[in-house]
Amino acid sequence: MKAALAIAAAEIRQSKLVFWGALAFGAFPLFLHFVRTGVALGPAAPGQEMPYPFLIAITAVGYSLAIAVLMGGTVVARDIGERRLGFWLSRPVPLLAYWGGKLGAAFFLAVIGGLLTIVPAHLLWALRWSDTLAGLSRTMQPWLVAIALAVGGAAAAGGAFRSRSGVLLLDIVLLPLTLAATFLAFGSSVAAGADDIVAGLIRPTLLVVAALVLLAASAAQVSVGRFDFRRGHLALSAVAWGGLLIFFAGTIFVVSRYVAAATVTDLRLSSAFFLPAPAGDRVLVEGRTVHRGNLFGLDKQSAGFLLDEAGNASSIGGNPLGLKRSAWSSDGTHVAWVHLGMIGSSSLPQPLRSVPGLGPSLHVHHLARGARPRMLRLSAPAAVLAVSPSGRRILLATAASKRVVDAETGEPVATLDAPASWTRAAFVSEDLVRALSKQLYEPTSVVEWNLAAGKLDLRWPAASATPLTLVPSGDWQQVLRFDASGLFLHDLDGRIVATLVDGWGGRANRAAGPLSGGRYGCIEEEAPGRLRLRVFGSDGRTLTEVLFEGRFPVRVGGEPRPGVLALAPTSLDERPRATQFVDIADGTLARPRPDSIPALRRWEPLRELEAVNPEPGSLATRLFLDRDGRLSSIDPAGGQRVIVTPRARNER
């Protein structure tokens, strides 16, 4: 230790210029202020905001990192490059003391240099010591880690260059390989939905590990190689690349695999999202999983699963931005979703965007084939608006355009310049896109886009009658409209096909689904002191009415058995939490499932019904969430519950 301190002290004494340079750099923001304003900084009045705190902080951090790189890259490397290592090796000094003294001096100079840059601002009253100390206490740890990383990296790089050995060629090969492996591993983590975990690991842990690996590599060069520079360089490269590969690419890859191994039973559904197939026989569910307990306290990640009637669940990977960017084909044979990749991936260079997982990608799952979903790279983030019944065409929305792509190749079939928020409901076939336009053509209209001719037609003539949605039956040729006068089905030419509700009974009325195969519609009407649920057929005829005392907020959440609607509380936090069931034939109520609500509860009246038309008794109508977020399905015959996600949302 004494030797290391002596060597460090000698090195610091030789580098006194660092301190003077820090003071000069520290005065730069103040000089800038004087040049700009012609006024020197003076004591600040209480409460007055100090000028240039950010610039001063950047100067301090930048100066310290520059010194870290400069000193870290020379203190040992210079002895190697100028063949002066023998001076130290011929002393009774442990090699690690020599190395530690040298790099310790570099670290010390970087830290003290950085701190000294803020002294002029304090001496001239531009900054308060109390503010600075408070800021330092918050930022000290990452700052020190960054300096250690800079010193270690520069020491390793400097040692490699100055040893002048042929091993440098190996480094030149391994550098891009390590970067590629790291990016590939990170891409897999993004695809698995583990990027949050990896980011959480990288910040505090992997950067420290990287600094230690690089410092160890530099130490290995000196201690193993001594005056055999080729041997030392080999040791450096082995430790550096081995360590970085193991700790970066390896750790990220292992974490990704670990996270991707989560099953549906690991889901914690505090905020789940469900996307049922049109017939309701399959459901995509997305939520957060906590895999095998607690991995560094960070193993909560987004994960998606495809559930089917037989109780099978298959992973669809991480889909952190939700299934809202997903769609089923109208026959339920295909489902497509977009994975946006790494946040900010659009600013990545193209080669990196093409790394699987990092850039946006389109995933198409042909359920009949039973194969793994096909992944197609996208050039820009997009959302799946619709899948054609054949599964061969997919309508994508990007920030600036609509695009129909071939589901086999991802190649665009047709492109239309239109903003992303253009479409509310959409249908795509081999040659046609029919969509409810919200913004592109005011007022809201139904747009038909002939793909072969590239021609746009407006099919909704009633300018004053705002359509609610396109009805997902046939080629989506019906429009649902509601306003103060009632709820109506129209054809595309604006003619009324059916009047579902003629007039409203109260002020705060809401329409609710499902519009089960066109068989039923529901409407909640407020009456004085009570709430009335009216169930009507597609011809508008009222089938049954149920009255609730008080203002029990309900939503129709499914039809777990034919002829029986599940009425759910709108929130698990509301009381009573019990799901009630109403028999459409006679309006009788049953309450067999306390503390659970249908998973497919409707939060917005009718608006979520565009593509969902579950068959009575299908899986989609039989999924229920209890108050702790456990997902279960009930058997339509006996009402038996099958637990899908056994763990509560807060259970680790």
Place this chain on the structure above:
Amino acid sequence: MSSLAVDPVLEVEHVSVRYGGARVVEDVSLSVERGSVFALLGRNGVGKSSLIRCILGQQRPSAGDVRLFGRSSWNSRRAAMARVGVVPEEPDAPPEMNARELVALLGDLYARWDGADVLARIERAGVSARVPFGKLSKGQKGAVMLALALGHRPELLVLDDPTLGLDAVARKALYDEIIGDLADRGTTVLLCSHDLDGIERLADRVAIVKERRMLLNEPLEELKARFRRLRVTGTGASGVDWTPFEISASDTREWGVETLVANFSDERFETFRARAAAVDVEVVSLSLEEIFVALVGRKEVSS
């Protein structure tokens, strides 16, 4: 070739050094006794510096073993260096530090350090202790390095061509300093130099490395005693029978034959003389430099 010393400070056993596929030192063995001055000679590029680095634990031999004070120099470098002083071929002290700072620094690194003595030596050499090392002349650097090497009173002083580039005055001063230290303390010296005159003043034992291998290793006096140049003139000089001499080199001149014999002794000379009575024979003693040049500068001739 090597001889077992009673109290060896340094033992080198079958050491080889390779850089990749290039062989630099091949199966070299030697032993340095306590209190002796051992000179390691060889032309440039024969691997002397690599061997020195192996001896100092700065480089691991590709094969063989080096022991300093009975312990592996590679594994026990730190302990060994507390007892060894080194003057390298190229003065390698930090160029920004002056002699005074170097003395202070090394005072912290050695358990036993006589800083005043070091500064006195530096002053005696006429070197300013306040001038940065990098700005000193070559001779001044050598003087400072020698002073630093002796500051902890080493048991073994390793001098790797310390006189390289020095003028005659600086060389003399350096040798005087070494000789003084030898007289005072009986320090063991391993000396590697091309200054063979200087070595002849100091060395007890000489080893010569030729083409990566040890050519000879023996006491200097024995070496000088067994090497003679014989000049044979007169009729029949070219056909003379050299038995019982071992001929290291032979040249035919206009006036006769000049031969370097490697096993000269009075008895052998009498035997030779008896056989070659018809010719005139002149026996010439050789300096170390002449022996060295004859051995490594010429092609060997089998006797």
